[in-house]
Amino acid sequence: MACDSEVSGFLNTLLRDFPAPLTPESPLPWKALGTALSQEEVEGELTELAMGFLGSRHAPLPLAAALTREAVSQLLQADLSEFRKLPGQEEEEENDEEEEKAPVILTDAKGLARSCFNQLWEVSDQWRKQVPVAARTPQREWVVSIHAIRNTRRRMEDRHVFLPAFNLLLGLSDPVDRAYFAVFDGHGGVDAARYAAVHVHIHAARQPKLLTDPAEALKEAFRLTDEMFLLKAKRERLQSGTTGVCVLVAGTTLHVAWLGDSQVILVRQGEVVQLMEPHRPERRDEKARIEALGGIVYFTDCWRVNGTLAVSRAIGDVFQKPYVSGEADAASWELTGSEDYLLLACDGFFDVITFPEIASLVHGHLVKQQGDGLHVAEELVAEARERGSQDNITVMVVFLRDPRELLEEGVQGPGHSQAGVRSQDLPSGLSQPKASTPQRS
Template sequence: MASGAPQESHQRAGGTEETLDFLDAFLRDFPAPPGPESPVPWTAPGVALSREEVPGELTELVRRFLESRSAPPVLAAALAHAAVSLVLQTDLSEFSKPPGHEEEEEEDDKDPVTCLDARALARILFTQLWDVCSRWQEHASPTAGTPQRQWLVSAHAIRNTRRKMEDRHVSLLAFNQLFGLTDATDRAYFAVFDGHGGVDAAQFAATHVHANAARQPQLSTDPAGALREAFRLTDEMFLRKAKRERLQSGTTGVCALIVGSTLHVAWLGDSQVILVQQGQAVKLMEPHRPERQDERERIEALGGFVSYVDCWRVNGTLAVSRAIGDVLQKPYVSGEADAASRELTGCEDYLLLACDGFFDFVPAQEVTGLVQNHLARQQGCGLHVAEELVATAREQGSRDNITVLVVFLRDPRDLLEGRLQGAGDSPVAPSQPEALVAPRS
């Protein structure tokens, strides 16, 4: 079954009337802040959170809640930022949670982690959200800093024949508003995470990579570097969580951050992103697999090995050589991401981010033809293009979880009109080193 319905998102500025309509409806449903014993309309993110996890987890909690209530995206992002900021300004020590036996057994930890009560934090977060909504309704506060461009996004994900759905994907069209960034540069963020050994690592990455990136001082000067650092920090955070909670899962991941007219991508493992430009798929990255010569040499230099067990695997276990998590395979499975950047000229068609459940069964050279044929049948509507791509991967033999996210960089109707004279699949264009920042390991 689908874990994420296809969605077509036209990002618009949230006008005052639209803002007030939402705030009126919210305050009708919640006429007063919750009392000490009254329930709150969401589930806390676990039992305990470390201090470093609080910003990302609370942001994700309130963002998802507002999304479920169909809040205008820009308004939802601004409300989430305002509410979380108020929580972070309080003395969080009052939410400290006594250590459990797991923490007490970590004898080799020189600096034991102070965990906070997630349920208490979830309660105060809703109180702060209610306060913000009440004040904004009273003063008709407009949403600050709306994005300058519209986005069309189609996303679809299925569990397929696997027992569990371990993929996660993220689409943040109002990135600046979500994190209170006030400069004049538009930013939008998209990501796909493919978990293995459980969903915990993928869910953690889908919550924290973008939150960590937003807090990097170099975000405005070196966005690709900020993404790489965000992956590294997220891996370190999850490893600490994994040790506390005895988790062994891991996740590959790929993300794209569009900053003004520049595309920045970062990745770990074999989830991939391609850029389609004038009908040709442009290769932006090389997946991290154990059979890559440089990856094999890195693993062997650390004392590990690469062997063939139905496919090439690290220490006979994992088929990817870089990932967030996988605590039992560190450092052989690295948490260091690669990154690349590319200037966008305006002639780009779309981005496609997907997990290996898609790319192992649908080669990049087939993507452009599939998308073009879909747009032709749908008269230029891109609403269900990700759904059709997922179905194609399944028809061609994929049994894995499948996630596809398509970000149109031009109106798909324009793409259709521009291709009417030339049908058929387009070959994959070679990488263009002069347009890319070389990946760094």
Template sequence: MATAASEEEVAARSLLAAVQRDFAGAEGQPRPQNRSVSRDEAEGELSESVLRLLGGRGGPPWLSACLVRAAVQQTLQADLDLFAEKKDDVEGQENDVPNEDFLRFDALLERCLTCLQEISSQWQTQLPPPPTTKRNLYVSIHAIRNTRRKMEDRHVSLLEFNQLFGFTDGVERSYFAVFDGHGGLDAANYAATHLHVTLARHEELVSDPSVALKESFQRTDAMFLKRARRERLRSGTTGVCALLEGERLHVAWLGDSQALLVRQGNLVTLMEPHKPEREDERERIESLGGCVTFMGCWRVNGTLAVSRAIGDIDQKPYVSGEGDVSSHNLNGSEDFLVLACDGFYDAVSSSEVPSLVLGHLQENDGNGQRTAERLVAAAKEGGSSDNITVLVIFLRDPAKVLENFLTNGSGEGEPLFDFGGEGVEVSSDHAG
């Protein structure tokens, strides 16, 4: 019988062979939409594209992340002037915005895929060593369009954050995010592509993650506003993200997507959403010359029901792109973390979440699969007609969470991340 190590090696070599087979020759190369990206956007756009291409080919996720990092790095270390496309008069760009140098993304991606093939061939001879990890997480994800015409939510789950960005300092990191777009898909797509890249490249991520998160929201907003000006985009997105860094949890947000933590079966409030009716938000908006009015719900200038978001170029500065951050020590008794958009929280109160998750575990003998699906169903049953996205990140074995709750309502004494299998269950129903 093959050992776990040899099984992983077989899976790794199978992925490398798939890259060689599927991208062999020009006919095997995908045909991206011919568009331009700024130099600041290149890493995020390439990483997202290559991750998607590798996503359906199996193999260890850490190896996919390492392949993406190596191929993107090699591509960006080349002379990018070869891909440059000078935009002297970009349609929709404001006169007071300086011109930028843009890169032809189709040519850039073609080069990146060539690098990917070359690296895969080299690694067939000598596989990189797998990461050593003490943190094993189980992530359940479910997203639906519901009754809305379009699906404008996006989510990110990066268990392999260190491998994707080359961190080797021994501190384990994982990143999760939910973005709830409005007025179109562009802002949510952009944030889901670029925020974690901006965070990874922030100069203070290692020394002060909370500062890095806060400033990464602002930088991503500024980057998107540049694209919005040149492409005449009007969309926006709220967002909430969680960075697990060693035994610390950092949560950053703007708008009304939310995160909550459950410890020993009890709710731990991590944040307060940004809504126009909050007294401090109302005062901020009115001090800038805006107004908050009630039109079915409280709205900024009679339009948006959130007071902070990435994008929404027509509502800046009243709708702020500045996020808030909270940081928390993890002591080993945490059960799970939930990230979700307002389509969930408008129909399910935070106080209901622990019992819903624990009830699902009890009904399924401690099996955490489809936990997010159960929460989404609760929101639909509660009357939500909005897009709904839910991420549940179990910080301990779901069976242990249930066992401890049933015996004494406490997870005290159980080691953090003490279960044997790492996995991600992802289900989505964009058709509603």
């Protein structure tokens, strides 16, 4: 919770450290975005830059979200033609006919980043005199535990997103409170996972259906992100892909969308509720879809699409489209107040930890920590690693009730020997980050 003195103190410190806007010769205070952005990528990339910068300086969350939204909005409303960047001759020659008819308009990423910082500086200078109420209004307090490790892999290709100030950051003014959580598990490089972590929630917020059908808005956000990343992959010769699962808590409704085998489960009164079925090539409907397109699914060390990928849907994977689909599944559930927590994780966790074990492991941690759940993800990751997982591992536990309350009620789950999983709630038709980021926001 940010008090007025904390907000004004942050703004005074920021403007003391940066007494004037950046000049064309000034170094950027954040890592460059690369060389070029498409116009559709600008909002997401600049939002990510500004939030990362303010977060690194420990800005109060409502202030960081409001500052970012105001600065990015003002920049997007300005004339950005000065940042337009024509594609190079080589890129033009390699465009296919469709792209030649509708060329992607690229903008100078470095110039936009500099302008974004200066806009952020201008807003901070204005707000130092009078901070808007929204920038100092407390947000709902979420207890969220996040832990991510590279493990034995050469690179960390997972990314995760935690946006408790979803409305404030994305300029939504209706009365429905929203929070967004996501895990993306990259393969063949980190580019696709990072891209999805930056853009999926932006696309979701811009969908008119967000207000009437949030699950459909999340599906469309995945589709648009995949479409945009494929264009980027062709421009920059990227071959990576990513699975992903995202959750939007909107008021008293839970909305879930996913691609591939990153998963989310809900624990309610100690019982694991299966919310989704991952997209794997061996699933009957997925195998039939792939083969109908002319692809093949066969077993090497596991079932793979065309002998390569062990997932049948993902963002990216430009050379495996359309066999590896970019179309997400989504579903919604009403929350009753009896739900304990959500657990989002990549396959590096779920490949070695079964659903029935999760509630018992979490309960055991809460007992040891006397109801403090901020480090439960760290213990779950350690357990997965001890059981032999060699993959990147990311776990996010989102408590829907105070973990101390769960401990007091003695909610501990069914134990390791019982099934303890409900699957009747499955949707119809379905058969580098920080090493540790416990958060209370």
